[in-house]
Amino acid sequence: MRIVDEEILQDFLVEADELLVQLDEQLISLEAAPDDGELLNAIFRGFHTIKGGAGFLGVNSLVSVCHLAENVFDRIRNQQLAYDAQVADTILKAFDVIRAMISALQQGERELQDAPSEVLKALESIYRGELVAESATDEALEDVEAETDDLIAVASPPLALPDDVDPDGDMTDEEFEALLAQRDALTQSPLAEPVVELELPDGVDPDGEITDEEFEALLAQRDEKIAAPEPTKPKSAVSTASAAKVTDVKPKPVEVPAAKPVAVKPTATTTSPAAAQPAAAPESTVRVDxxxxxxxxxxxxxxxxxxxxxxxxxxxxxxxxxxxxxxxxxxxxxxxxxxxxxxxxxxPVKKVFGRFPRVVRDLARKLGKHIDLELRGEETDLDKNLVEALSDPLVHLVRNSVDHGIELPDERIKNGKDKTGKIILAAEQEGDHILLSILDDGKGMDPDLLRRKAVEKGLMDELAAQQLDDRQAYMLIMAAGFSTAEKVSDISGRGVGMDVVKNMITKLNGSIEIDSKYGEGTRILIRVPLTLAILPTLMVSFDGDSYAVPLTSVQEIFDYNADNVNFIDNRKMVRLRDKSVPLLFLSNWLKPDQAISDFKGYKVVIVSFGSQRVGMVVEQVNGQEEVVIKPLGVKLSNLRGYAGATITGNGNIALILDVPGVVERFQ
CATH class of the missing domain: 1.10.287 (Helix Hairpins)
Structure with missing residues (x-):
């Protein structure tokens, strides 16, 4: 696929990306409602639309796999084939191949190899109604995921331009038609759709521009003639490719009704997601760089x-x-x-949530568990950068809920629970923050076990472990190298990952909390700001210099009183509602050579991150202010304790403090 209009290609990739998101959700939803005709039609149209765009662009390897998937769903919606677990596995593998091809095109690749033969053969076998040994099919499809990473190769036959034509310049309609004809001659295969002649309405110029309605009518006419070709000759005929050459007129994206994925494991009582809600109204959107x-x-x-x-x-x-x-x-x-x-x-946070039905479905099948996944608040909006940054941490947390949280069916029944576990992934806006929660009804966490493991792994001594309350004990799973798994698997047990999740959430100026009840389940709550560009802060000062503390970390402020300060383990602590909170004196950090003995008139700002709370002793509190975060530059990027800089209302420069980094410097 060397010769292509990049503008048309980019339009296709944007539309294909949206369709892939919808198909990913719909394919999982279909397992819970395999007889839902509306959902089946939506999936069929999704594959058909991608195939049509790929065919026009000459991406024949993509056309092949989409065509076979479309054929399978045509038989399913006509009740000639059942959508069972084996069919679902094969279709999802084919979907992964399609997604990998689209991704390769998005990354600039223009020559793709054919889809893995195992996938094509499996789709053909299902379409023909042949019985395929499940074990053999599984083994054959095991390597498909690895093969999709190597889709970049020569697949489409090269098209030869005349010697006097500049490949990087504009071409005439005649040259473009000649290339299309050359492509068709080189790519004849049983998978290619027949070229049929279409009849234009009277009064329509076949060489002029056509409206969207006329183009849609041509597509419908083409489908009818492929299904039942008529012997009569049309009055004025054009091929589909000829109609499509009018680049100013492109077909409207097919509106696919969004189906909310609520179940990963089919159950008899699950209602049809597509039938439960009306088709989504067309969105009025503008794509901006x-x-x-x-x-x-x-x-x-x-x-x-x-x-x-x-x-x-x-x-x-x-x-x-x-x-x-x-x-x-x-x-x-x-x-x-x-x-x-x-x-x-x-x-919408749906951009993140959309991938989880597939993640949960595949992992549940691998572990032999029955799990329903419920998504709430998918339309909650947050900053695009946050959408991308939260994707990996949430995947890790959801996988942990599936692996560690939800029990095997036999164990759940033994404990008086339904054999199907439930995971709820929710989002909601709270002021200028977004709350994300992962809730499961699994076995929960035993705080005593977590304390023992912390001592065994040398993370703390026994006395310190016993002083942890339950919530602090739950946060131990966020420590580097901490794991309660008895054996290491390819899913979990290595003690890496949760500390990375915590660090990533902290870098987003967010916080994470864990609450659990042994035998009943676990809830993980993540709080992040709506946007990373403008940050609400508490302005404090010391020795005439201003510093900004992220407001999300601030809990309360009170006057420094030496009478309430005492020493514990050689550290100054302040008593706050029957609990001792360590004090961090910014003067010791910012002016280590300037010893201050009298802190009368100073303020204590209680800040928190994770399960930790500390009191920052500052000279003055100047109020709240929204600041624009400016990076410190490459040479200062690794300076611990600072998240950036800003310009304050009085025109001075203020450093933005990174609370976890400040605490780390004091420890």
Whole structure:
């Protein structure tokens, strides 16, 4: 596929990517409702639409696998074939191949090898109704996932341009038609669709532009003639390829009704997801280059800094009414503009959630478990960068719930539970934060076992372990090298991963909490800001310099009182509601050579991250302020304790403190 209009290709890839997200959910939902005609039709149309676009672009290897998958679903929706577990496994493997091909095209590859022969043979066997030994099929498909990583190879026959034609320049319609004819001659196969002649309505110029309705009518006419070719000759005939050459007119994306995946294991009582809700209304969306959005966001950030400066001027010159009014107007406009631009960066959390039905389904089958997955709050919006950053941590946490949380069916029945476990993945907005939760009704965690394991692994001594309350004990699973698994598997047990999850959430200025009840289940709660571009902070100062503390970490503020401070293990602690909280004196860090003995008038800012709480002793608290995060630069990027810098309302530079990094420097 060397010669292609890049603009058309990019349009195809955007549409194909959206269809893949829908198909991923719908294929899993179909296992819970294999007789849902509406859902079957939606899946059939999804494969058909991808095949049509790939065929026009000449991606024949993609056409082949989509065509076979489409044929299988045609038989299923006509009740000639049952969608059982074996068929589902094969279709999902084929779907992985299609996704890998689309991904390769998105990454700039233009020559793809054929789909793995094992997948094509399995699809053909299912379509023909042949009985395939399940064990043999499984073994054959085991290597498909690895093969899809090597899809970049020569598959489509090279097309020869005339000697006098520049391959990088514009080409005429005649040259384009000649290439299409050459491609058709080189790619004759039983999988290729027959080229049929289509009849245009009277009054339509076959060489001119056609409307969307006329193009849709041509597609419908083509499908009818392929199914039952008519002997009569059309008045004015054009081929599908000829109709499609009008690049200004592209077919509308097929609106596929979104089916909410609620079940990973089929159950008799599960209702049809597609029937449970109406088809989604067409979205009015505009695709914008993210680089342009980043530039706009940066400009808005500068505007916010100007607003902060003017607000500061107004507070020092309250008598100038005109200036006060102007600043107030600027404040409103800037806030509205900031919110509007932030919304352009927002994406539904469904972008993250959409992959989990497949993850849970495959892992549950591998482990022999029955699991229902319920997704809640999929339409909750958050920053695009957060959507991408949260994907891997959430996958790890969900896999842990499947592997460690949900018990095997026999064990659940023995403990008086339903044999089918349940995992709930939910999202909701709380102020300027997003709450993500993973809840399972599995075996839960034993805090006493976690304390013993921490001592055995040398993470702490026995006295320190016994002083941990249950919530602190649950957070031990986030420690590096900590694991309760009796044996190592390819899924878990190595003691790596959970500490990485914690670090990634912390880098997003978020927090993670764990609550569990032994024998009943576990709930993991993640709190992250709506956006990473603008950060609400508490401004503090020491020795005339300003510092910003992320507001998400701040719990409370009170005056420093030496009478409430005592020493425990050579560390200064403050008593706060019957609990001792360690104190961190910023003066010891920022001015180590300047000994301060009297902290009268200082403030204690209680901050938390994870299950830890510390009191930061600062000279002054200056109030809240939204700041624009600026990176420190390459030379200072590894400096612990700082998350970046910003410009404050009075025009000075303030460093943004990274709370976990600050605590680490003190320890």
């Amino acid at each position: 993210t680089k342009r959005l980043d530039e706009i966001m940066n400009l808005v950030g500068e505007l916010v800094l100007v607003r902060n400066r003017l607000l500061t001027i107004r507070s020092h010159d309250g008598g100038v009414e005109a200036l006060a009014n102007a600043v107030s107007n600027l404040d409103h406009v800037t806030t509205d503009l900031q919110n509007a631009v932030m919304k352009t960066r927002m994406q």
